[in-house]
């Protein structure tokens with residue numbers, strides 16, 4: 001992660017510094033809702049900060065990918081990642097519920113570094129089994145996730161440009177090969 005920054009887990013007594021990622025909903029979630037979500041065990045939020053400001057944040061929750069979310073060919077590919085006796089109708093995942101980089105730091109690889117950090121979090125000393133990372137990506141952020149090797153779970157969705165968000169997944173096991 002960038003020099004002079006540190007990742008901290010949001011706590012109830014954290015004092016927010018200013019944050020603007022250019023998306024009011026994502027700003028408001030951090031500043032107004034994230035602590036409540038944490039308290040109710042709905043999500044855990046991590047903040048990348050410097051001494052002066054918040055660089056980025058992300059919130060994660062347990063999730064799964066399941067047959068109804070996927071097109072048939074993609075599900076076949078997903079199943080093929082596992083030995084036959086482990087074929088199931090769903091697999092455990094972690095969902096990136098919210099993710100934003102401050103305008104001041106966007107397009108400086110911070111987002112990519114954070115995705116790598118998240119991937120590592122769930123394959124190193126992980127407390128539960130977690131095969132995939134998922135995200136409901138905003139249309140504007142699709143190029144960013146695709147560049148970072150996330151894939152569409154439902155290819156029909158990829159062709160529909162009217163969606164506000166697009167369900168993408170990343171196979172964590174590829175990092176262990």
Ligand SMILES: CC(C)(COP(=O)(O)OP(=O)(O)OC[C@H]1O[C@@H](n2cnc3c(N)ncnc32)[C@H](O)[C@@H]1OP(=O)(O)O)[C@@H](O)C(=O)NCCC(=O)NCCS
Nearest residue numbers: 099100101106107108109110111112137138140141143144
């Ligand atoms: C999307 C976001 C998290 C990416 O973080 P970032 O630190 O800017 O990303 P990186 O610098 O690692 O980007 C790597 C590449 O992804 C692509 N990319 C990143 N953001 C993009 C955007 N908004 N639109 C198109 N491509 C984008 C570019 O190819 C970029 O390379 P470049 O900077 O050479 O053009 C950040 O732009 C952001 O917080 N945006 C506003 C909130 C948001 O959309 N969050 C995602 C919710 S799902």
